[in-house]
Amino acid sequence: MNMLFIAGPAGSGKSLLTSTLSTWIERFEYSVCKVNLDPASELLPYVPDVDARRYVNARELMIRRGLGPNGALLASMDELLNYVVDIKTEIEDCRADYVLVDLPGQLEVIAFRLLGPRLLHELAEGSNAAVIFLIDARLVSKMYSAYSLLLLALSTMYRLNLPMVLAVNKIDLVVDLTAYSDRKLYEKLYEVLPIYKLLSEYGECPSIIASEGFLSTSISIQLCEIFRQSIKPPTPISAREAVGLDSLIAEVENVVATYKEG
Ligand SMILES: Nc1nc2c(ncn2[C@@H]2O[C@H](COP(=O)(O)OP(=O)(O)OP(=O)(O)O)[C@@H](O)[C@H]2O)c(=O)[nH]1
Numbered sequence: 001m002n003m004l005f006i007a008g009p010a011g012s013g014k015s016l017l018t019s020t021l022s023t024w025i026e027r028f029e030y031s032v033c034k035v036n037l038d039p040a041s042e043l044l045p046y047v048p049d050v051d052a053r054r055y056v057n058a059r060e061l062m063i064r065r066g067l068g069p070n071g072a073l074l075a076s077m078d079e080l081l082n083y084v085v086d087i088k089t090e091i092e093d094c095r096a097d098y099v100l101v102d103l104p105g106q107l108e109v110i111a112f113r114l115l116g117p118r119l120l121h122e123l124a125e126g127s128n129a130a131v132i133f134l135i136d137a138r139l140v141s142k143m144y145s146a147y148s149l150l151l152l153a154l155s156t157m158y159r160l161n162l163p164m165v166l167a168v169n170k171i172d173l174v175v176d177l178t179a180y181s182d183r184k185l186y187e188k189l190y191e192v193l194p195i196y197k198l199l200s201e202y203g204e205c206p207s208i209i210a211s212e213g214f215l216s217t218s219i220s221i222q223l224c225e226i227f228r229q230s231i232k233p234p235t236p237i238s239a240r241e242a243v244g245l246d247s248l249i250a251e252v253e254n255v256v257a258t259y260k261e262g
């Protein structure tokens with residue numbers, strides 16, 4: 001069983017990707033189990049096979065315990081840990097080739113507290129697990145935002161300790177998808193999204209940083225080197241247009257195989 005945790009900041013497209021990717025995978029005759037692990041979600045673009053809201057409801061916790069929306073999400077994830085065996089049993093009962101787990105957008109819950117990694121590791125046990133970390137293309141059109149999102153992605157990767165693939169989603173909003181072939185599309189993205197310059201193997205860190213008018217300090221140069229050593233250029237996708245999903249799955253298979261080799 002392949003278990004893909006779909007993570008990323010709020011609004012990056014996790015739920016829509018869960019929907020689009022499941023339809024795409026099913027076209028190849030593989031079965032998919034869609035898991036909503038966000039107790040605070042309201043409308044979803046897919047019908048979940050397993051749903052955290054069956055066990056815990058963030059809205060109900062807000063009212064019952066007088067919590068604000070963020071506190072209620074943290075409390076509901078804490079409560080969810082009590083049901084991890086039930087959720088895992090439901091997932092196993094799906095008997096699916098792929099399990100897509102739609103995570104909450106509040107990364108603090110997933111990556112910076114104890115329960116997120118525990119919950120994910122318990123669910124992932126016994127399967128080929130990987131994290132797809134989504135970044136909204138519109139948010140990496142500046143070098144400084146590419147830095148902050150990459151730092152977020154890296155800390156999520158180290159905290160979760162699972163193989164991770166980075167994907168830039170919503171590319172339909174930054175390039176005209178009908179105007180470019182695959183190779184040209186990559187060139188265009190390199191031109192419009194500094195994150196590709198930052199992570200590509202071309203050019204030296206100091207000149208790339210300077211060319212984008214970013215603060216050229218020894219720390220920003222060292223960070224650039226660290227990003228290049230630890231993160232591959234992100235897979236460009238559009239969850240809305242179902243673009244790039246073949247490359248995304250190929251990349252997931254790559255990182256899972258590399259992780260297994262140790
Ligand atoms: N144009 C475009 N819009 C997208 C794409 N992916 C998602 N969206 C839109 O972005 C908005 C947020 O998408 P969601 O799938 O709800 O994002 P999310 O990461 O699940 O959000 P939270 O669960 O609130 O963190 C919705 O309006 C989606 O339709 C995409 O590839 N292209």
Ligand SMILES: [Mg+2]
Pocket residue numbers: 014015016038041102103105
């Ligand atoms: Mg969502």
